[in-house]
Amino acid sequence: MDDSNATSPILKSGVTPSGSPVQVGWDPAKSVAARLAIAALVKFFPKSLSVNDRLPVEALFCAVGAVTGFAAQNALRRECAVYGTKESDVFVVAEAPNGERYYFGNPLNAILVPQTRECQSVFSILGGEALRLGAEPAELPDCLDIFERTAQSIGTHRFGMLPDGYKSALTPRRAVEIFWPSVLNAFTREPLVPVAGFSLVDPRYWPLALAVVGASCMAATKTALAPAVAARIFMEAAIPMSKIDQSVVQFVGATTH
Numbered sequence: 171m172d173d174s175n176a177t178s179p180i181l182k183s184g185v186t187p188s189g190s191p192v193q194v195g196w197d198p199a200k201s202v203a204a205r206l207a208i209a210a211l212v213k214f215f216p217k218s219l220s221v222n223d224r225l226p227v228e229a230l231f232c233a234v235g236a237v238t239g240f241a242a243q244n245a246l247r248r249e250c251a252v253y254g255t256k257e258s259d260v261f262v263v264a265e266a267p268n269g270e271r272y273y274f275g276n277p278l279n280a281i282l283v284p285q286t287r288e289c290q291s292v293f294s295i296l297g298g299e300a301l302r303l304g305a306e307p308a309e310l311p312d313c314l315d316i317f318e319r320t321a322q323s324i325g326t327h328r329f330g331m332l333p334d335g336y337k338s339a340l341t342p343r344r345a346v347e348i349f350w351p352s353v354l355n356a357f358t359r360e361p362l363v364p365v366a367g368f369s370l371v372d373p374r375y376w377p378l379a380l381a382v383v384g385a386s387c388m389a390a391t392k393t394a395l396a397p398a399v400a401a402r403i404f405m406e407a408a409i410p411m412s413k414i415d416q417s418v419v420q421f422v423g424a425t426t427h
Contacts, residue, residue: 195290196290196375196378198375198378198379198382201369201371201375202365202367202368202369203357203368203369203370203371204371204375204379206361207356207357207371207379208379208382208383208386210356211234211353211356211379211380211383212383212386212387214352214356215230215233215234215349215383215387216230216387216390218349218352219233219340225391225394226337226338226339227391227394227395227400228332228336228337228338228395228403229338229339229340229345230387230391231384231387231388231395231400231401231403231404231407232332232336232338232340232341232342232345232403232404232406232407233340233345233348233349233407234380234383234384234387234404235342235384235403235404235405235406235407235408235411236342236343236345236346236349236407236408236411237345237346237349237350237353237380237411238282238292238377238380238381238384238404238407238408238411239282239342239377239407239408239409239410239411239412239413240346240350240411240412240414240416241353241373241376241377241380242278242281242282242292242377242408242412243273243278243412243413243414243416244373244376244416245281245373245374245375245376245377246260246261246277246278246281247416248373249373249374260275260277260278261273261274261275261278262274262275264321264324266324266325266326267325268325270324270325270415271415272324272413272414272415273412273413273414273415274321274413278412278413279317279412281377281412282313282377282405282408282409282412283313283317290378291378291381292377292378292380292381292405292408293313293381293401293405295378295381295382295384295385296381296384296385296388296401296404296405297310297401298385299385299388299389299397300388300397300398300400300401303388303389303392303397304392304397305396305397305398305401306398309396309398310398310401310402311398311401311402311405311406313405313409316405316406316409316410317409320409320410320413323410324413329410330342330343330407330410330411330414332403332406332407333406336403336406338403342406342407342410342411343411343414345407345411346411346414346419347419347420347421347422348421348422350419350421351421351422353376353380357370357371357373357376357379358370384400384404387400388400388401
């Protein structure tokens with residue numbers, strides 16, 4: 171009997187196989203690997219995106235949000251492989267008229283947006299930081315609206331594009347193609363100097379770690395971009411990039427950092 175769904179930790183991180191939410195807690199401060207990866211990526215993204223010492227902040231949150239969404243689906247796929255879970259038990263696959271495939275499902279959505287106030291998710295980390303920095307609750311993005319627009323735009327030129335009015339020279343899809351190899355390297359490399367008790371960050375926590383990166387960037391750029399706006403750009407990129415067919419993404423290649 172295949173009971174892998176009952177033991178897969180990532181399914182427990184947001185919803186159970188039956189779809190009911192559960193409480194979780196993850197503290198990156200307790201993980202040496204998480205602290206190192208987050209610190210490296212907090213430096214990496216601004217350095218990689220800056221042009222003539224000027225940082226395009228909207229592109230920054232678009233890029234970090236995009237790889238966060240991509241990491242969410244990637245984490246679920248890795249859990250399926252480890253626990254022998256059928257992808258059909260986790261994902262709902264939608265095929266657009268042009269043949270492109272997109273991946274939906276409650277376990278994936280729960281990594282990005284909390285199912286209850288007590289559940290930990292990408293948005294609970296990011297939104298919590300925006301509120302701490304002075305944003306009003308009503309200013310935070312309506313993630314349900316983003317999910318709906320994402321589903322309605324599959325297979326069209328509007329899929330994965332930031333809403334009108336936001337200026338980012340980088341699209342979410344292009345950000346994934348450019349930056350994912352370096353993000354993956356940050357989470358999977360061993361330290362140059364051996365560290366006692368070092369253990370790589372479990373893939374199920376990669377999206378949360380990237381949310382911490384986004385929150386750190388939000389605090390650093392709050393005078394240039396309102397935290398609520400940063401949160402919206404982040405989630406506008408994260409949600410559609412969590413749905414794309416990872417098998418057809420053409421990566422540019424890893425960047426050293």
